[in-house]
Amino acid sequence: MKNYLKFLILILFVSCGNEEKDSENLVEVNQITIGNHIERLASDEFLGRKPFTEGEVITVNYLKDEFEKLGLLPGNGNSYFQDVPMIEITGTPSEKMVISGKNGSFNLEFLKDFVAFTNKAVTDVSLENSELVFAGYGIVAPEYGWNDYEGIDWKGKTAVVLINDPGFKSSDSTLFKGNEMTYYGRWTYKYEEAARQGADGLIIIHDTEPASYGWNVIESGWSGARLIIESDLPLLNVESWISGESAKKMFDVSAMKGEDYKTLSRNKNFKPIPLDLKVSVDIKNKIKKDVSKNVVALIPGTNRKDEYIIYSAHWDHFGIGKTIEGDSIYNGAVDNASGTAGLLAIAEAFKKSNRTERSVVFIAVTGEEQGLLGSAFYAENPIFTPSKTVANINIDALDSPGKMKDLTITGYGQSEMDEYAKEAAEKQNRYIIPDPEAEKGYFFRSDHYNFAKIGIPALYASGAYEGIDKSIEEIKKYNDNYRMYIYHQPSDEYNPDTTELSGIQLDLQLFFNVGFKLSNEDYFPKWYDSSEFKAARK
Missing domain, CATH: 3.50.30.30 (Glucose Oxidase; domain 1)
Incomplete structure (x- = not known):
């Protein structure tokens, strides 16, 4: 009988362990969802998604409608919007x-x-x-x-x-x-x-x-x-x-x-x-004085609903501008229809998982291209208490010619979010590296920076260095071409026949897995002692 009980306990222990491991990978971030949303958001219909234009109205209503269809609740009281007063x-x-x-x-x-x-x-x-x-x-x-x-x-x-x-x-x-x-x-x-x-x-x-x-x-x-x-x-x-x-x-x-x-x-x-x-x-x-909008949606937690994981991505781009090679619409497919689509795809995965002890928040912020304005406004007027906000996972400009071996972390060495990313990457048979181009200052060039400034540990990462099927040199050539000829140009467009989504899906799966783990534990990731943001957390 003792041996039988020991056997049952062992089976239960193994089952629980496997359940936790499998549950992280049980729900797959859907690649078709990613592609469909990028295609819509980067279409000419959205007029380049510039704040204070008809493109903004179309974009924020599209995001609000999609979050609502998924069953997410309004994130700002009874509203899916946070007003951001601006001057144009x-x-x-x-x-x-x-x-x-x-x-x-x-x-x-x-x-x-x-x-x-x-x-x-x-x-x-x-x-x-x-x-x-x-x-x-x-x-x-x-x-x-x-x-x-x-x-x-x-x-x-x-x-x-x-x-x-x-x-x-x-x-x-x-x-x-x-x-x-x-x-x-x-x-x-x-x-x-x-x-x-x-x-x-x-x-x-x-x-x-x-x-x-x-x-x-x-x-x-x-x-x-x-x-x-x-x-x-x-x-x-x-x-x-x-x-x-x-x-x-x-x-x-x-x-x-x-x-x-x-x-x-x-x-x-x-x-x-x-x-x-x-x-x-x-x-x-x-x-011109007007009001732009952050779009905020919420999945309430079951046990610790007053603790929050925040996913962020900026929805805006440059709208209609200088004509280059006959095109004046700055569609922003990579920057940042990809990240905005990622929010919707990850939200879909969380709803399918049907298990979040902490609350999970999705914020599509405005005005990033104008100087991180939407996230700066949120940081000064937070909807969710910063000390109760566990972490931020920021998604910006996902692009790759395929699945990547690496996960490049911008701001590596700042917080224990590195460890969460490492664990998730290893389960995908990937390795993590610090940003090899830290001289370019990417840590200060996306919205995670404003969350970090108010003490919220942030993860900003993507596969960017070595491909599974492509060499380091080939990836560098690919990235250099994007920066020189596509970044902030009308040529940043989406073509469903030529755009490779597998690498984007792999990154988004990792972000989901990290957030899923955070949402079902009671630990708060810490800033490292060497980080200038540790004091803000205190």
Whole structure:
């Protein structure tokens, strides 16, 4: 009898263990669902999904209807929507930016040589013979003993700065974070800091490698209407980029002619250098105040419904813009119809699983392409208590030529979400790696960043390095082609006959498996001690 009872207990133990293992893989994220939603969201019918357009109305209603069909509840009280008040500024810069000085003057052409815009909601802004001062990387970082603005009264002046930060390609791992971009390297930070310093304007010098995208992305993404969230923070009159070729012309007639300005900028003792040049440009704006929407849907938990797993993806893209090769609709199939479709496919899988002890939330956020605006608004106005939010799994720009051996984690080493991802990847016979292109700053370029800022451990990952059937070199060529010719271009379209969905499905299955595990346990993943976000969690 004792042996029989032991046998029954052993069988029960094994069964329970297998049940837990099998239940993670019991429900498959449906590849047909993924493809159908990408095809719809990236169709011309959705007009490029730009906020404040008819494309937004179509998109958010489509998402609301699809969540409702799946049986998900409204995530914001009785509503599937969270209103995000924004201001649309349609700026028309002067055709020329005039650079003048005693050693020569020249004009830069709009779009070809420069872009200019403002976040000030006023009808007219300008720089009129504003003194140009080179400010290195435009960084003030006390923890590194770094101040590129020191010693100058910036009122009435325009700073000229480099993109990225001093550690990029420096061969010095102790300089900032070495080749890994810090937030100081992002264009968003550079405009914020110049405004804090009291400057009138800022010019960022474009360089393809440290920016991680070509001038064509600046041309298409930084012209036309832009969206902002109202803020009491200081703002510049003019925010602008100039091409690398234009920067060379500028330095050739400046007080720094012949100087290696990139090397100078890496020196900890660098101080800003007046260029003996002035800049003039003006912008006329049309102002429109309106409300965009985050779409929020909820699967309530059974036992711990006040603890939440949040899946996020941005629904927006660039709408209708500059015509390229006869096409003016920026469909955004990869960026980010893929992630938005992923939300719906994962929601479908959760409903089929019919087992979530914690609540699972799906948020399709607005305004990511304009500076992570929808997730920033959510972070400032959270619907679900951040301290009770277990984790965020963010899905952005899934694309692959097939199934991948790797799972590349952007922001690897930040939190225990790495361990959850590793466990799920190993069950798919995959391995995890840190982002091999950390210098491109992807950690700061998608919506998980705003969840991290309020202390919520976040996972942002995808297969991106080595294919099961394709080599590392082939995958790199594939990714490089996307960034150069498809990213933020009208060519980011969906073709059901040529788009390979198997790699996307594999990633989404992993995200489901991670979320499923989190939703059926009582543990809260922690930030590692070295993470700058640990304090926010406390």
